[in-house]
Amino acid sequence: MVGNIIAITVQDFTYAYPNHSAVLQEINFEVRKSEMVGIIGPNGAGKSTLCKSLNGLIPHFYGGSIAGSVTVADMDTMKHSVAELSLKVGLVFQEPSNQFSGVSTKVDEEVAFGMSMMGYPREEMRPRIEEALHAVGLQGLEERSPYELSGGQQQRLAIATVLAVRPEIIVMDEPTAQLDPVGKTEVFQTMRDLNGKGYTIIVAEHEIEAMAAFADRILVLDHAEIVTQGETRKVLNEVKKLKQMGIDPPSVTELCEILRGELKIDEGKFPIELNEAISLFSRVLREHAK
Amino acid sequence: MKLIEAEDVWFSYNHEVMALKGVSLGIGKGETVALIGQNGGGKTTLAKHFNGLLKPTKGRVLVKGVETRTLPANKLAFTVGYVFQNPAHQIFSSKVRDEVSFGPHNAGLSSDEVERRTAEAIEKVGLKGYEDVHPYDLDYGKQKLLTVASIMSMNPEVYCLDEPTTGQDHKGRWMVADLIHRLNDSGATVVVITHDMRFVAEVAKRVVLIADGRILADMPTKEIFEKSEMLRSAQIKPPQITELAHSLTRYNVPASILTVTEMADALQSILRLHQR
Structure with missing residues (x-):
């Protein structure tokens, strides 16, 4: 699915909020169309700021000083308005209630809200609402109040409001941080479905096991800089580096780093998911038992 | 005498639906107890009875032998501290x-x-x-x-912490875990409500699983994660490392493993044993 078309290019990007020191330093990365990229790192590292830089809220809404460039769907974020950018890239916040308009009393009205602000004709809105609610699995709940939904449903509604505009790229800033395990699973599943449909997805997350399962690549941010980036397995295998930053890799990966001597496997080949670890250790223990 | 005792506690917010349906448990001094279970099951409702924020509709709760119904909440605050899930509250x-x-x-x-x-x-x-x-x-x-x-x-003598790890990064999680260990070492009793099973494995010695207003299980943390069917019905996933241990029991890996360190020790001793 992932081709060579570039969806996002961030080049030598440095940013500081007004009257503050830089919260992003010399950031460089590319995202290809239909990739799912995870951004991990401690709170305060710059993850949220980076997310807001991808849809133009930075610099247009927040101001501040900038060096370098951010290009999203062939648009330089400096030269295009948030309204123009929002047609191509949608941002989902940590708190679904921050995303809601606060004026809609029904789920379908909430999905329509963004489009009506953008002046979409009524007849075009209906099929888009249906499509967006279907994509996040909320069909049938059109008449409910957004505030009567569970946490996971609210976050999926927030995603639907973004989808209705039919963007190519969806950026999510810790979308599961406030959710219970059922809600987290719902949102990760939705993310995976959308990625399967070809959406490019960038997600800032602390849920490392979910990232191990879903992300094609991972960027690690610490103290305003990208400390490491690459294919998910490669990054999550850098156990010592991650632990130094206060990031816990998946438990099974950490275990392999500790048992490196006994296992005789190299960093870069450690399992990052439970099933891989089960087959590795079953094999090792079976051979030792002989 | 237990520090906290709940005796057949029933509670309703609206006199229609019962949020707690006959809950009984005792918590002793120096325990670390995790209340787990899906949202809406009654975890927070139960914990709010421990410091008298809520009083039972039926049944009773005793704190140091005194019924909470007879004590004002500001008195109880000296014995039982409650940290809300949402800091804004x-x-x-x-x-x-x-x-x-x-x-x-x-x-x-x-x-x-x-x-x-x-x-x-x-x-x-x-x-x-x-x-x-x-x-x-x-x-x-x-x-x-x-x-x-x-x-x-x-x-206070008892801390009730309602989802203390929500919104924390990994460092913050460890900091809260460490804090709980230190509070407990200094003699405090800690009741923690959480969805984070890795956190449960790190901090709590006892787990109470609550669903639909009832206690489904009340047992040592080392035992509860082995009850895979019960956990599945309550939609709870054990920590990844515990699941790995469960898959390797036929090679003499203990099923009671809760942490990466325990797992590493167990595997090292098995692998060395066979080398000899």
Whole structure:
């Protein structure tokens, strides 16, 4: 699915909020169309700021000083308005209630809200609402109040409001941080479905096991800089580096780093998911038992 | 005598639906207990009975042998401190220091004592240097630590922490885990409500699983994660490392493993044994 078309290019990007020191330093990365990229790192590292830089809220809404460039769907974020950018890239916040308009009393009205602000004709809105609610699995709940939904449903509604505009790229800033395990699973599943449909997805997350399962690549941010980036397995295998930053890799990966001597496997080949670890250790223990 | 005793507690918010349906349990001094289960099951409702924020519709709750119905909540606050899930429901001061000193100040302690407790609590949760910051300028994880500090300054015997790891990064999680260990080492009893099973494995010796207003299980943490069918019906996933251990029991890996360190030790001893 992932081709060579570039969806996002961030080049030598440095940013500081007004009257503050830089919260992003010399950031460089590319995202290809239909990739799912995870951004991990401690709170305060710059993850949220980076997310807001991808849809133009930075610099247009927040101001501040900038060096370098951010290009999203062939648009330089400096030269295009948030309204123009929002047609191509949608941002989902940590708190679904921050995303809601606060004026809609029904789920379908909430999905329509963004489009009506953008002046979409009524007849075009209906099929888009249906499509967006279907994509996040909320069909049938059109008449409910957004505030009567569970946490996971609210976050999926927030995603639907973004989808209705039919963007190519969806950026999510810790979308599961406030959710219970059922809600987290719902949102990760939705993310995976959308990625399967070809959406490019960038997600800032602390849920490392979910990232191990879903992300094609991972960027690690610490103290305003990208400390490491690459294919998910490669990054999550850098156990010592991650632990130094206060990031816990998946438990099974950490275990392999500790048992490196006994296992005789190299960093870069450690399992990052439970099933891989089960087959590795079953094999090792079976051979030792002989 | 148990520190907290719930005897056949029933509770309804609206006199229609019962949020608790006959819950009985005792919590002894120095225990670390995790209340787990899906949202809407009754975890928070039960914990709010421990410090008298809620009083049973039927049945009774005793704190140090005294029925909570006969005690005002401000009296109980000296024995049982409650840290809310949402920091915004708790924080009301405009400075970190004032938030933490409010409790002891309000309790009429001397200003020296208030100052000492405030400084100590702020330091213990790692917020030293933030004393003059507005609480809402802190990130969510630090706000949660602040709400713990504002209870610590009251020096209660029991801490009820409602989802203390929500919104924390990994470092914040370890900090809360470490804090719980230290509180417990100094003799405090800790009741923690959480969805984070890795966190449960790290901090709690006993787990109470609550669903639909009832206690489904009440047992040592080492045992509960082996009840795979019960956990599945309650939609709870054991920590990844415990699941790995469960898949390897036929090679003599103990099923009771809870942490990466325990697993590494167990595997090392098995692998060395066979090398000899």
